[in-house]
Amino acid sequence: MNAYKKLNKSTQKLLINIVVIFAVYIVVTIMDASGNLSSLMRGLLVPVCAYSLVAVGLNLCVGYLGELSLGHAGFMCIGAFTSAFFSKAFQDTIPDVPRFILALIIGTAMAAIFGFLIAIPVLRLKGDYLAIVTLAFGEIIKNVITVMYVGKDSNGFHFSLKDQMSLGMELDGKMIINGAQGISGTPRQSTFGLAVLLLIVALIITHNFVNSRTGRAVKAIRDNQIAAETVGLPITKYKLTAFTLSAAIAGVGGVLYAHNINSLTATTNNFGYNMSIMILVYVVLGGIGSFSGSIIAAVVLTLLPEMLRGLSNYRMLIYSIVLIGLMLFNWAPSILKWRQQHGLKAILSKFNKNKEVQ
Amino acid sequence: MGFLTYLINGLSLGSVYAIIALGYTMVYGIAKMLNFAHGDVIMIGSYLVFIGMSNIGGEQTGVMQVVKVVVCLAVSMIICAILGMVIEKVAYKPLRKATNLAVLITAIGVSYFLQNIALLIFGSNAVSFTSIISWQGISLAGGALKITGNAIVTIIVCIIIMVALMLFVQHTKPGQAMRAVSEDRDAAVLMGINVNATISLTFIIGSGLAAIAGALLCSSYPALTPYTGSMPGIKAFTAAVFGGIGSIPGALIGGLLLGIIEILAKAYISSQLADAIVFAVLIIVLLVKPTGILGKQIKEKV
Numbered sequence: 009m010n011a012y013k014k015l016n017k018s019t020q021k022l023l024i025n026i027v028v029i030f031a032v033y034i035v036v037t038i039m040d041a042s043g044n045l046s047s048l049m050r051g052l053l054v055p056v057c058a059y060s061l062v063a064v065g066l067n068l069c070v071g072y073l074g075e076l077s078l079g080h081a082g083f084m085c086i087g088a089f090t091s092a093f094f095s096k097a098f099q100d101t102i103p104d105v106p107r108f109i110l111a112l113i114i115g116t117a118m119a120a121i122f123g124f125l126i127a128i129p130v131l132r133l134k135g136d137y138l139a140i141v142t143l144a145f146g147e148i149i150k151n152v153i154t155v156m157y158v159g160k161d162s163n164g165f166h167f168s169l170k171d172q173m174s175l176g177m178e179l180d181g182k183m184i185i186n187g188a189q190g191i192s193g194t195p196r197q198s199t200f201g202l203a204v205l206l207l208i209v210a211l212i213i214t215h216n217f218v219n220s221r222t223g224r225a226v227k228a229i230r231d232n233q234i235a236a237e238t239v240g241l242p243i244t245k246y247k248l249t250a251f252t253l254s255a256a257i258a259g260v261g262g263v264l265y266a267h268n269i270n271s272l273t274a275t276t277n278n279f280g281y282n283m284s285i286m287i288l289v290y291v292v293l294g295g296i297g298s299f300s301g302s303i304i305a306a307v308v309l310t311l312l313p314e315m316l317r318g319l320s321n322y323r324m325l326i327y328s329i330v331l332i333g334l335m336l337f338n339w340a341p342s343i344l345k346w347r348q349q350h351g352l353k354a355i356l357s358k359f360n361k362n363k364e365v366q
Numbered sequence: 367m368g369f370l371t372y373l374i375n376g377l378s379l380g381s382v383y384a385i386i387a388l389g390y391t392m393v394y395g396i397a398k399m400l401n402f403a404h405g406d407v408i409m410i411g412s413y414l415v416f417i418g419m420s421n422i423g424g425e426q427t428g429v430m431q432v433v434k435v436v437v438c439l440a441v442s443m444i445i446c447a448i449l450g451m452v453i454e455k456v457a458y459k460p461l462r463k464a465t466n467l468a469v470l471i472t473a474i475g476v477s478y479f480l481q482n483i484a485l486l487i488f489g490s491n492a493v494s495f496t497s498i499i500s501w502q503g504i505s506l507a508g509g510a511l512k513i514t515g516n517a518i519v520t521i522i523v524c525i526i527i528m529v530a531l532m533l534f535v536q537h538t539k540p541g542q543a544m545r546a547v548s549e550d551r552d553a554a555v556l557m558g559i560n561v562n563a564t565i566s567l568t569f570i571i572g573s574g575l576a577a578i579a580g581a582l583l584c585s586s587y588p589a590l591t592p593y594t595g596s597m598p599g600i601k602a603f604t605a606a607v608f609g610g611i612g613s614i615p616g617a618l619i620g621g622l623l624l625g626i627i628e629i630l631a632k633a634y635i636s637s638q639l640a641d642a643i644v645f646a647v648l649i650i651v652l653l654v655k656p657t658g659i660l661g662k663q664i665k666e667k668v
Contacts, residue, residue: 332457
């Protein structure tokens with residue numbers, strides 16, 4: 009206990025987060041083992057972790073770098089497709105475990121590389137212009153992947169942007185990326201335990217990053233770029249680092265996502281701006297700058313529509329109303345003022361005051 | 367001749383983008399927010415016109431047809447304008463002093479809401495929108511160059527709207543108020559301008575124009591679903607940024623360029639990669655001129 013108290017506050021928070029995530033993991037595993045988990049929920053376990061990871065990555069960008077990115081689904085997409093490509097291409101040549109580790113590394117690295125390359129031009133822009141350019145990059149990534157055809161035969165890899173025929177493969181060739189149909193038959197290696205582990209690792213990394221020398225510099229740049237420049241911080245370097253890390257974490261989410269489904273396609277809903285926006289909703293609702301908040305929001309908002317499934321057609325309608333309501337409740341200045349006077353905290357403090365008087 | 371046909375089709379599509387982009391750019395200029403629900407107002411407007419056209423009277427010809435179209439469009443515009451105003455009052459106004467990001471997410475919520483309302487009412491199957499323009503168009507150069515009625519009407523309507531809007535903003539009292547609010551909201555309040563009314567007016571105009579844009583868009587691309595508005599919405603937003611967000615002539619230039627690039631890319635490079643090319647051009651333009659083609663350069667003060 010003493011050792012715990014010696015830690016600084018944010019480290020304490022991190023420890024609590026990890027313990028909570030671990031506890032949730034154990035509860036869910038027990039529920040699963042005892043058959044108390046519907047197959048629908050079981051199917052959502054890994055995607056929830058994947059979304060949480062992307063949300064953590066995006067939160068790093070929005071909360072600490074202070075730049076709105078609407079293209080994080082693109083990095084997720086790159087992580088997903090490069091890792092699935094690797095897994096599929098070397099399915100027969102490398103044993104399962106090292107192959108997945110390699111796929112994870114490759115997916116993350118590719119997402120990081122793309123994040124870095126995109127960040128160089130993008131970070132020159134500001135505010136809404138930056139947002140729209142990240143959105144554009146996300147769409148380009150998605151769009152290009154839907155027209156990619158890659159096959160493998162005894163002569164090696166074949167690549168085309170036209171169609172399957174123009175690959176000119178031998179008879180023994182097999183398709184790996186099949187245009188709009190994407191990659192099918194990726195080995196399903198993402199387990200819930202693994203997903204939770206990766207999530208915890210990501211939390212630790214982001215926590216350390218945010219509290220490191222670099223992280224403090226990034227926050228200084230966010231709060232006042234001109235002041236940060238004046239004291240001699242290399243702005244571009246720090247911004248690039250933060251953005252690249254953010255993209256890499258989103259890539260990990262993509263790797264998890266890809267190894268959980270049979271057929272991976274790049275549609276508007278799973279990798280387009282819709283997904284980017286959904287992740288952004290998690291980040292904002294969970295609290296900008298709060299990684300645990302992002303995870304909670306991702307979990308709640310993914311499960312909410314599924315819980316409402318009984319209401320069939322009305323569920324997304326209710327979801328949207330809840331979203332608008334929550335945003336107003338959390339951000340509208342007039343409601344915040346009302347909450348200060350009449351909310352739970354105000355009532356509690358009044359109660360305490362009365363007690364003191366007595 | 368093929369090139370000219372593509373160019374005219376591009377101009378026509380670009381005109382639609384320009385009209386939609388107006389809604390984005392005006393709201394951004396005055397309320398400093400990205401109204402992501404704008405694309406879905408277009409979709410609602412299209413459905414309204416569709417209902418009107420398929421339920422009122424039978425097949426008309428000549429003048430009666432034009433009257434019917436005008437009546438349907440007018441009703442749709444009025445309903446969309448009211449919708450825009452209600453959205454602003456309910457969802458955006460309470461958040462006016464909150465961070466931009468909160469308003470953005472709320473706008474996304476409104477967008478989901480409109481899509482799902484439409485999904486409940488009209489179902490997810492596409493309905494086939496009959497063009498509001500029955501004129502077949504003209505053919506020039508002995509039939510080698512055909513220009514559809516849709517394209518001609520769309521381009522003309524776009525020009526009329528642009529001119530009318532520029533005159534409105536430059537030469538009327540409410541237009542002046544709009545410019546004042548976009549310049550400096552706090553100073554506008556001190557000058558006795560009713561900022562709330564001005565922002566409402568902006569939403570009313572933008573949403574009313576969205577109804578026209580929806581009808582024109584669906585006349586050229588007739589499959590209408592609850593998701594019809596979202597991609598043109600994003601493209602038009604891109605167009606607004608392209609031309610310099612907040613600037614009305616910028617919306618026109620951005621919209622037209624985007625439409626032409628999209629159609630030419632579809633025709634000469636690859637139909638599947640057209641979207642990617644459009645976005646790539648946007649990125650290049652923004653890198654060269656970070657505030658768009660006609661955007662104002664705001665100097666940063668220390």
